[in-house]
Amino acid sequence: MTQTPLIADSLPRAVTWQDGNLYLLDQTRLPQETLIEKQETVEQVFEAIRMLKVRGAPAIGVAGAYGLCVALRDKTALPTDAFMAELEKHAAYLDSARPTAVNLSWALQRMRQRAEAALTSGEAETAVRLYDILVREAVSIHEEDKGLCRGMGENGAPLITEGMGILTHCNAGSLATSELGTATAPLYVAHSRGVSFRVYADETRPLLQGARLTAWELQQAGIDVTLITDNMAAHMMAEGLVDMVIVGTDRVAANGDVANKIGTLGVAILARHFGIPFYVACPSSTIDMAMESGKGIPIEERDAAEVTRFGARPTAPDGIQVRNPAFDVTPHDLVTGLITEKGIITAPYDRTLKTLFGGKDD
Ligand code: MRU
Numbered sequence: 001m002t003q004t005p006l007i008a009d010s011l012p013r014a015v016t017w018q019d020g021n022l023y024l025l026d027q028t029r030l031p032q033e034t035l036i037e038k039q040e041t042v043e044q045v046f047e048a049i050r051m052l053k054v055r056g057a058p059a060i061g062v063a064g065a066y067g068l069c070v071a072l073r074d075k076t077a078l079p080t081d082a083f084m085a086e087l088e089k090h091a092a093y094l095d096s097a098r099p100t101a102v103n104l105s106w107a108l109q110r111m112r113q114r115a116e117a118a119l120t121s122g123e124a125e126t127a128v129r130l131y132d133i134l135v136r137e138a139v140s141i142h143e144e145d146k147g148l149c150r151g152m153g154e155n156g157a158p159l160i161t162e163g164m165g166i167l168t169h170c171n172a173g174s175l176a177t178s179e180l181g182t183a184t185a186p187l188y189v190a191h192s193r194g195v196s197f198r199v200y201a202d203e204t205r206p207l208l209q210g211a212r213l214t215a216w217e218l219q220q221a222g223i224d225v226t227l228i229t230d231n232m233a234a235h236m237m238a239e240g241l242v243d244m245v246i247v248g249t250d251r252v253a254a255n256g257d258v259a260n261k262i263g264t265l266g267v268a269i270l271a272r273h274f275g276i277p278f279y280v281a282c283p284s285s286t287i288d289m290a291m292e293s294g295k296g297i298p299i300e301e302r303d304a305a306e307v308t309r310f311g312a313r314p315t316a317p318d319g320i321q322v323r324n325p326a327f328d329v330t331p332h333d334l335v336t337g338l339i340t341e342k343g344i345i346t347a348p349y350d351r352t353l354k355t356l357f358g359g360k361d362d
Contacts, residue, residue, distance in 0.1 A: 006192040007221055011174035014059045015066065017139060020073065022066045026053045027175055031216035042071035042090055049097040049104070052207065056176020057250045057286050058145050061103030064094045065138035068111050072134065076127045080119060083127035087115055087134075099298040100259055100327045101250035102288040107141050145178035148283035149185045151341025156186025156246065156281060157193065159339075164197040164243045167233060170204045170261035171213035172248020172281060182248040182281035184218070186339065191223050199225045200236055204261060206306045206324065230263050237274040245271045245278045246339070252280070252287045256332030256349025257294025262325055268334040277336040284341060287357050294329035302326050 012034075016023040022039040028051065029035050037053070039045045045067035048054050054063045071090035075083055091108040098104060114137040118124035124133055160166065172183035180188045187199060199218055204210035211227055218225040228236060236242050245267055251259045258264070258280050271278040291297060304322035309315060316322070338345040338353075345352045 004192050004194070004222075006180075006188060008179055008188075011179060011188075011221065012217060014054055014056070014175050015062045015142065015178070017066050017069075017135075017142065020135075022063075022070050024048050024054045024063060025175070027055060027213060028053055030175075030212050039067070039070055042067055042094065045070055046094055046097050049094070055209070056171060056173075057101035057103040057248070058148070058177040058182070058283060059175070060098060060101055061107035061285060062138070062142045062145060062178060064097075064104045065107040065111050065141045067094050068108065069131070069135050069138055072131055076131045078127050080124070080127055080130060083130055084115065084119070087112065098300055100300045101286070102291075103250075103285050106285055106288075107138075110141065111137055142178050145283070145285065146180075148285065148341045149177050149180035149182065152182055152281050152283060152339050153180050153185030153189035155341070155343055156279070156339040157189035157195075159244065159246075159277075159279065159344075160186055160190035160195055160197055162195055162197070165200060165236075165241045166197055167200040167202065167236065167242045167245045167267065168214060169202040169210060169230075169245075169247050169264050169267050171209040171217070173214055173217045175213050175217055176248065181217075182283060182286075182339075183246045184214070185281060186246065187218070187223060188221065191221070197224065198241075199223060200233075200242060201225055201227050202230050202233060202263065202267070203227060204263060205230055209261065230266075233267055234270050237270055237276060242271075242274070242276055245276060247278075247280055249280050249282050249286055250327055251291065251297050252282050252338065252353070253291040253293050253297060254289045254350060254353060255293045256335060256338065256347065256353060257297070258282075258330045258332070258335060258338075259294060259297045259299070259327050260330065262328050265328040265330045265334075268330040272334050278330075278334060279337050279339055279344075280330075280335055281339040284357055287340075287353065289353070289357060294331065297327075297329055299328070300326040 173181035
């Protein structure tokens with residue numbers, strides 16, 4: 001086996017904070033064009049999240065935290081109570097951009113709590129100081145996410161053995177996080193250790209995150225990746241080509257139910273039928289211990305035009321009724337294990353999640 005260095009530095013960066021400015025890679029243009037947009041206003045950040053220019057649960061949490069800094073950077077002349085009112089207003093606004101991934105509200109709540117603690121303790125007596133503290137908190141959220149990815153990579157990599165076929169759905173990669181991704185982290189770590197395996201990337205209708213993003217990102221990294229349409233997954237499994245499924249998640253409830261990109265539930269049911277292990281890579285920032293089960297997870301319903309067109313080309317009759325839920329919930333009994341930064345968790349999830357993440361203060 002040939003070992004290669006972990007290619008962390010050469011992976012695409014979804015979110016960059018530099019010299020007090022926020023830059024987002026516009027993922028709607030990938031893979032044809034690599035366009036990085038400077039975010040001038042909080043409204044621009046909100047739209048970038050809503051339009052999926054930045055997407056993937058951990059990445060929208062990081063973008064939301066920096067987005068709050070963008071909202072507040074010209075408010076530092078205000079008295080602290082007026083500054084805090086602005087913080088509340090803009091945090092609620094950013095939080096409303098997308099409902100399913102808990103990382104967005106988690107990161108914004110963490111920013112709120114940090115500011116409140118700084119005021120209460122006397123650490124910040126001015127809005128200028130509060131703003132500096134908030135920027136540092138956003139940078140910490142960003143940096144910590146890299147560590148979470150590394151942890152999942154280390155814990156998940158031993159599951160990957162020579163010659164395996166691994167199916168993934170949507171993009172839970174570098175583009176969706178701060179570095180190694182969640183579902184892709186074990187792939188990157190195993191690849192760096194010289195393990196040969198093949199990834200099957202579901203294209204992921206309707207917005208093709210698998211085709212446009214996962215296939216691109218893994219190909220760039222030199223990982224053996226084969227693109228399939230979503231309706232080919234069963235066939236690949238029936239052919240014996242898939243030994244394991246690894247997907248990411250937008251929210252894991254306290255009982256282990258998993259919300260992820262629409263189509264994940266179908267993949268989990270197929271995996272169960274064919275006796276294939278179904279793993280979910282999940283950083284602690286995506287676990288919602290306050291959500292009892294998947295039944296309560298809000299599922300984003302997106303614009304019908306995403307379904308009635310293929311790119312710019314109409315593919316359905318005018319006026320057709322359409323449903324476009326962007327996520328589905330996989331019941332915990334279909335999940336073989338949750339790959340977290342603290343280790344791989346197995347059933348009974350209500351107990352194992354509580355033991356490892358019960359003290360999570362969100
Ligand atoms: O609509 P998207 O592209 O934001 O959906 C992303 C997913 O469903 C990912 O699988 C999930 O956020 C995990 S990302 C590490």
